[in-house]
Amino acid sequence: MSINQKNIRNFCIIAHIDHGKSTLADRIIEKTGLLTSREMQAQVLDNMELERERGITIKSQAVRIVYKASDGEEYIFNLIDTPGHVDFNYEVSRSLAACDGAVLVVDAAQGVEAQTLANVYMALDHDLDVMPVINKIDLPSADPERVIDEIEDVIGIEANGAPLISAKNGINIEEVLEQIVTKIPAPKGDKDAPLKALIFDSIYDSYKGVIVFFRVMDGCVKAGTRVRMMATGAEANVVEVGYFGAGQFIPCDELSAGMVGYLTASIKNVKDTTVGDTITDADNPCDEALPGYKKVNSMVYCGMYPADGAKYPDLRDALEKLQLNDASLNFEPETSIALGFGFRCGFLGLLHLEIIQERLEREYNLDLVTTAPGVVYKVHKSNGEVIELTNPSNLPDPSEIDYMEEPIVKAEIMVTTEFIGPIMELCQERRGAYKGMEYIEGTRALLKYDLPLNEIIYDFFDALKSRSRGYASFDYEMKGYERSELVKLDILINREEVDALSFIVHAGTAYERGRKMCEKLKEEIPRQLFEIPIQAAIGSKVIARETVKAMRKDVLAKCYGGDITRKKKLLEKQKEGKKRMRQVGNVEIPQKAFMSVLKLDDK
């Protein structure tokens, strides 16, 4: 079947979290007849176990579907799903680059939210045509008129003809499909020009090697084409090209300008195909590469160590594989006195960190010890040198430090007016600098704050939700670095500094944090043969102390009637518990204690 470029629509769906993006994607796939209703698993595109469990979309996924429009013609839709969480803006940006238009889903009850704005701006940055859709119109609290006004006023795009739908109940989906045909432009691009294709994702398959996902901008590619990755210079002969069925790869003869698909070329090394690179024909290369993606900077760093030191190579392999289709993950080896060999890993945010951690544990069966996450600080030394500090233990001696800077984000918080007070209070507590407020539709406001990133990486999102009864939404972007009074808080267990527990904190909250950290560790560390002092210190000055008393007694109850099995089970439990401990000096520390700092704000 030859496909006319004018009958192709490459688009994505963008939305604030929970506005129904994945559900709409499901309905579109269902309506176009690629799957019958019976075959539909809820949320077809979210095929990672983790995504389904958490109800969020982590990885961008693509699917090709065929739609017969009311004009009698068949259209090829390439639908690229995008994640909604603020951590994954980078992923969104990758998906957008492969599209020509975006369907913007807005909840008919909640209206425009912080991430709605952020996603639309990103789509407009990529020159996409944005087509609004009002979802959840069957909710009792739906107010589509108000939401249409909001979209036009706040975002400034035409929303009057927007389809009013319920993705959940399949209302008006046809209207969405028709508008995709009429409102989203067909791809441009010269089929006869030299090959130029953008890699937007890739995965590793143990049989086929690396499977590269791309959008063809110009030219065409088929089995046998010798391709070159323009940034890495790697070359390979294409074995197979194809497109994306729902959850499967469907081979085809060729992919030409405007099309979205995959290729395999027996590429073994995952590093050869970086996301954002341009694929061209090695024998007939294009003049210049596509702009690619902005390199993302990791915002949050933590140490990841295998619980079993022997698994270090396994952890490295797993991280490499994950990095292949998650370019925003980066890592480098590091050594901790307490935890041995591991990696300092960089993430987009805390959710990203948690997801990587869970994937390592589930998909790669690794047992991990993770240290407290932190941000990247700039340390200006007195000799003029500037260090980017990702691991607190590498902080130079204070005498060598002139001053330090910490990353600041521009945060936008959308909130109903009744919660403005509590949210402003929260931002003050987190050292926020008030930058302004705009009222939207009388009942809602957009609060603007500059906030230190290290104040929001732990639990800001949760705090925001709980103080606004779930009504606040939040988005942020990096603003830059600002000078700040920062200190390194060290934790000494049994008078030995435990490097993996050190963290950087604002001088004003150091005392409080140190005290809480000691209290937390006292709870986490079981009694041992001797008394264990736990101290928090800045430099040589101890600012807080707790003590784990020595274990006095640990004796089995009466072995009654000779029931040894039961007693042995108790001993086994004890031994099992010990396995999950890390020996630091002569103290055994449970692995989860290294994450203690995360839970300091538990109330």
Next chain:
Amino acid sequence: MSAGVYIHVPFCVSKCLYCDFISSCGSEKDMDKYQKALINEINQTEICGQADSIFFGGGTPSVYPVEHIAEIIEVLKQKDVISNNAEMTIEVNPGTVDMPKLKSYLDMGINRLSIGLQSADDTELKTLGRIHGYHEFLTTFENARRAGFGNINVDLMSAIPGQTVTSYENTLRKVMTLAPEHISAYSLIIEEETPFYKMYGETSDSKDEEKTGRMKLPSEEEEREMYYLTKRYLAENGYARYEISNYSKSGYECRHNIKYWSRNDYYGFGTAAASLVNNERYVNTEDRNYYIQENGNPHKIKKEQMKLTISEQMEEFMFLGLRKMNGVSYEKFKEYFHRDIDEIYKDVIDKEIKNGLLIKDEKKLRVYLSERGIDVSNMVMAEFLL
């Protein structure tokens, strides 16, 4: 080595608040039904060789009809499994045995009495949910002596809610005047699924000493003091400690108990009874109705059955052996497993000697727990799991 026989009597007048053993009240009819199943289980079980220890435990065996006890002994005799000078023990609770009952026990050949006193303080006894006061115990003890029992054990308990070091010392002093041959001294452990668990939560590991119960549990310091007091007091009165919680006058070590720690074979009959036969461990069902319904059929009533691997046997050899004050013998280990103990456990033993928890007697080639090691014996024993 001769084997041991354990008979479980799962009946009590009422359940104590700290008890997690298998027992409950029962009518005479319940006991008759149980007896029938029990006799059948014994009859259908092949016992190799003779036993030099028979132990009636519970529950409260002294609430069980004397005729039933007699019948059980009769059946064992018919099977010719009781050796000539066997130690035959029955557990009794104060207030549940009178003179005629005690005399009957002696007539049947029972020669050792184990009396559950726990405390000589009536308030503490009430706290524990015991059915007797100290006075009833005194009567029972004196009756037992008069009837002719020359080997009596008294169970004592420390760390009872509301107990003080002074009251505990008082208990010890009172008991010493009676000069029993054997003392079992345990500290109260709050087990799950007991009323105490709801009232006090876990004691031993809990860092939160102020768990609000109805009565305050002794502090860790007080508890330790009681524990050391037991040791000192009993030593002064001529009792040697031969196992973590057991003390006796010379020659009165409980033969039955030692079988558990030395891994001799023992046959357990009745609900929840455990057996070790030929390195295979069994535990019977805890469900009395089921036990009766299956008429004690040995093929049906076993809840757990486990053939011990060599490693498991070694583990047991160590962690059970270490409960004995003279610990484990290098020679015995070699004799048993045809391998040197050091081949398996050198690292652990060296480490715990360094930690001061184990002591090695180079001359006798034995290794045993130090005083500190006894305090934290769980931790040491767990190290010996392979």
